[in-house]
Amino acid sequence: MTNIVKAIVLFFITSLLIAACSNDELTPLYEEQKAGKVVIRGYNGAQDSIQVSLNGKLLVVDKRNAFLKKTENNYEFVFYGQSSKTVVISLKKTKQILHSYTFTTAKPVDTVSFYTKENVWIENVLANKPGTLSAAGNTGYKFIFPSVNQYSKSGYNGTLDAILRKTNGQQIGRIENIKKDRFSTFLEFPFSLPPIVNVELVKHGTDESYVPGRKVSFLMVMQKNKSKLIVLEEKADANGAFSGVEGSINLTDYFSF
Template sequence: MKNILTRVLIFWVSLAFFASCANDELTSLYGNQTDQPGKVVIIGYSALNDSIQITVNGKPVEIGKEKRTAFVKKVEKDYEFVYHGDEEKVFEFTSKTTKELLRTYRFTAKKTKDTLSFYAKENIWLDNIVSLKPGVLKQPGYNGYRFIFPTLNLYSKTGYTGKLDGIIRKLNGQLLGVVENIGKDQFSPFIEFSFSSPPTIIMELVKHGTTESYITGKKVTLNMTMSVNKSKLIILEEKKDANGAFAGVDGTLNLTDFFVFK
């Protein structure tokens, strides 16, 4: 009887051993491959109409205590796993309803701990958000800005591919400053000036190094609101009218409203 119990115990221990080795999220206990623990910190915000699903090598990522497989708006997730040998981890972001592949990211054991951060909106997807740095205000009572323009030419169709400058004035026409080199892919240098009332300011967009509008024959301006002791990261957006034609530029989208920057 004792021998029978011993054989049964050995059988179940062996079964548990092989089952654990088959789990992709656990470290293999045999073989010649080198296994390493991996971690990707996901930090993002989606303003898209549809929810987003994340898969890693085809497996859905569960989010939150509810273990949801899709999210809207803010997402924060420490995703931990094991790199088996030189295995690549492929993160795919997909629209839940349309199944459109929105973004693909690839990670390897060359960097076992990494961060994936993004901001998503219709026609906009910005990566490496947490690496951004809002400008540091030099003294109290100031406000400051950095700008990016990912939808430049989306509706205006100008064909202009250079950088833009932003000429910033108060409502009475007083010049506050000029921010240079606003582009599609990187944030501009930092500009700051003292806060004053009324807080509304006007920025005119021109071709870099000139006073010429980036849209031939059309002056392009947008209103912004100063906030005392605030440093903003503004995403400029071209807008369209009901017919799909260019209708102006909006500058109200501020990344510091969605992320905490260190």
């Protein structure tokens, strides 16, 4: 009889322990709970689709767990005690991890915003507001250069400047402190015709090209009353040799600021 009582008591205790846990991680219900939320705003310009996971569980939107172009969704979850949540962004085909984030109760509501394509990753896009135009009829620019030195192998790792000129050679102004992971200063100027601007990239504070022995420049089309966030890209020819720089990606086309 004593053994039967002991068995019943042991079973009861075990049942209580199991009942005190919830979800797949067996999280104790008596731990402090705090609501968490991650706002995801991203744009994928790569040929491979991206996947977003929270603690290993893929984000599914409209029955899809892989995304091309725009990705917008909110992750809502619960923190138990001092637990953390990990968001991983990866490529579907290659499984390459592009970026990962860890969130805790110290900041339970947070935002992840990014732009990605082959050889380009721009972090915290929404934190980089376009410059404010001071007058109607103006145009303005900020630059960022994630792929600098990818093909040029220039050996120069400092910041860059961009000298902007009209088609007649008249200098418009200078955009300074262009970096790999941070936007430059803002340059604003009146729109004019023809709407073409020549952009020359030089070492900061100089007129010297960042690629030894080679002038690096490209053309941009101005738009009246537009403030742009331009992504510069190094390009290569069919043999993989550096062929120049383009500035055709404008992040304000893909994100609402």
